[in-house]
Amino acid sequence: MNLLLGIFYYLVAQTLVWIQLYGPMKIDFMKDKQWLVYAMAIPITHVFVLATNYTVTYMEGMTWGSRFIQFGAGAVSFAFMAYYFNNEGLTLKTIISLSLVSILILIQFLWKV
Numbered sequence: 367m368n369l370l371l372g373i374f375y376y377l378v379a380q381t382l383v384w385i386q387l388y389g390p391m392k393i394d395f396m397k398d399k400q401w402l403v404y405a406m407a408i409p410i411t412h413v414f415v416l417a418t419n420y421t422v423t424y425m426e427g428m429t430w431g432s433r434f435i436q437f438g439a440g441a442v443s444f445a446f447m448a449y450y451f452n453n454e455g456l457t458l459k460t461i462i463s464l465s466l467v468s469i470l471i472l473i474q475f476l477w478k479v
């Protein structure tokens with residue numbers, strides 16, 4: 367359960383980071399709200415801390431697995447957000463990259479230590 371919660375929170379945090387970084391360019395409401403973008407950093411950091419605690423607990427204190435899961439969640443989240451907001455489809459290069467990221471997450475999920 368810790369791993370699933372960690373992945374969930376990493377996906378949420380990475381999605382919020384995408385909104386924080388690219389939102390001012392893509393979302394009209396955010397275009398002139400620099401302080402909103404800066405203020406988002408505090409709750410986003412809290413979500414990252416939650417995710418890290420869950421995944422490191424699952425990995426019995428090891429940190430590398432958590433880092434790879436975070437990276438993978440970021441790649442998956444970015445692909446979805448780029449498609450949704452930018453209409454950037456999945457190219458062969460992106461599909462291969464996401465496949466490799468999926469393998470990376472599966473290794474961490476199946477091979478604990």
